[in-house]
Amino acid sequence: MKRIIKITILYITIVLGQISIYSCHNATKTTSTQTEMDTSASAVDLSNMLMLADTNFAGKQISIWTADSLTNKFESLYLRLLDGKGKPLTDEALDYHITMDMGMMSHGGPYDPLVNKGNGIYQADMVFIMANMKDMGKGWLLKTLLQGKDKTDTLTVALPVQQATVARTLPTGTTTDGRVFVSCLLPNELESGKHQIEFALHKMDKETFTNLDGYTIAIEPFMPEMKHGSSENNDAQSKGNGRYSGQVNFTMPGEWIVKVKLMKNGDIVSQDHLVYPIKIKS
Structure with a gap:
């Protein structure tokens, strides 16, 4: 079972080295929250996840969780929001976005609207298109926004995004949409047999990223050592x-x-050869 890491605002930078928290109050209003309710999924279990941050936020308690250490690929974060007495808050005007701070410049990254998973937990899906770079800015920042009646409170957390050991998000040029990022959602290891394979596709337009539909993603599994592929594969639609x-x-x-x-x-x-390695266990 993965060890739960509890981080308080007093020693976040000491424990992780790359996580820091900033908060501020803004008197202006933002647009309405993009949170969606997911009523079909089962409850999210945080007990085996890593806690990235845990602090007070606008009189409430917010913690941020991930299933494993963050790398430059498609990732899901979980935000848990509690009131001052530890009761889950399930109907809050909560929103977020991500930014890569490189010091002299910054850019965004692909991310989806929050999904309300119930019990005060909100899921945030995003793609880190690169890892943090040493001595170059703050790295990836998660900015959470909580809208009240007359102000919007913001909380910014620096995320420790490391270099992935196995490629899962790859860029390529296209003849139709310019530069795009193709994220394969396979884990690094799987059992042998048939599996669903999923991808996330995003278009890069200057500093913004948009979801990209209307393609077919042709797949070809291949075993280099044995020099063969397999049958019964279906391209991703x-x-x-x-x-x-x-x-x-x-x-x-x-x-x-x-x-x-x-x-x-x-x-x-696509203008490049995209290859995703995977280890298959017996």
Whole structure:
């Protein structure tokens, strides 16, 4: 079981080295919250997750959790909001966005609206298109906004995003939409057999990122050591909101790769060879 890391605002920078918290009060109002309610999913269990931050926020208690250490790929964070007595807050005007602070410059990154998972827990899906760089700015910042009657409170947390050991988010040029980022949501290891394979596709437009639909993501699993692929694979089709789903079949244990091409109207439109390694266990 993963160890729960409790971090207070007094020693966050000492424990993690890369996490810091800033808060401020803004008298202006923001747009309405983008939070969506997910009533179909089961409750989120935070007991085996890592706590990245835990502090007071506008008279409430907010904590931020992740399933594992953060790397430059598609990640899900979980924000838990409690009142002063520890009671879950489930109907708050909560929103967020992410920024990469590189010191002399900054840019955004792909992220989806918050999803209200119930019991005071909100899910935030995002893609870190690069890792933090040593001695270059604050790195990735998560800014949480809580809208009240006459002001919006903000809390900014610096996130410790490390370099991934296995590539899961790759950039490519396209003949249709310019530069895009293709995130494969497979874990680093899987059991042999058939599995659902999902992707998130985002278009980069200057400093903003948008979900990209309308493609087919062609997949080809291949085992380099044995020099063979597999049958019964289905290319990933668009499900909307930049998400794609297909099926991949890993027929035996060992080191595999998944070769990926972006297709539109039957033509290859990606300009680079996208390869995602994966270890298949028996």
